[in-house]
Amino acid sequence: MPTKQGPVGPFPSGVETDEQHDEYDRLRRRVLWTMPSGLYVVGSRHGAKCNLMTLNWATQVSFDPKLLGISVENDAFTHELISAGGVFSLCIIDREDRAIVRKFTKPVEVDTAAQTLNGFPYRGGVTGAPILTQAVAYVDCEVRHTVGLGGHTLFVGEVVDAGFAKPEETPVLRMEDTRMNYGG
Secondary structure (H helix, E strand, C coil): CCCCCCCCCCCCCCCCCHHHHHHHHHHHHHHHHCCCCECEEEEEEECCEEEEEEECCEEEEECCCCEEEEEEECCCHHHHHHHHHCEEEEEECEHHHHHHHHHHCCCCCEECCCCEECCEEEEECCCCCEEECCCCEEEEEEEEEEEEECCEEEEEEEEEEEEECCCCCCCECEHHHCCCCCCC
């Protein structure tokens, strides 16, 4: 998670002192945290390097073609791999597996012989990006657009494969199912 740098503008009129900036910044974060958000594990690969990372900024951005957008912090190892490899997978996690997302907040330990990342089995998707075998569902994407957005990059990928590994009605993990928060 990024180090807090202090309040981030812009600020509405009447919010002028450092104390008011702090108060408004805290309010704005609380408002943004109320927005419903999923909690996922994103897979990335470039050559022999691969990674899985917890991510919550993901959404479908187009119907035709089927495009998915994910926002990744510029300093993340996953950013490096997606930028170089041009692919990513998004694993949708079972609500009962909520503890799994804490295992992917740092670069992973890879065991290629056992085909595990941090001890969790994965398989390579159509693109080669890793997909957790215990995910409820997944989408596998090839990057079509990259947009720099401050401290993050929006990777827009075309869905080249998708599927369910568990029944469709399996409840999926959301940010509010955990004590985690990101953004705001």
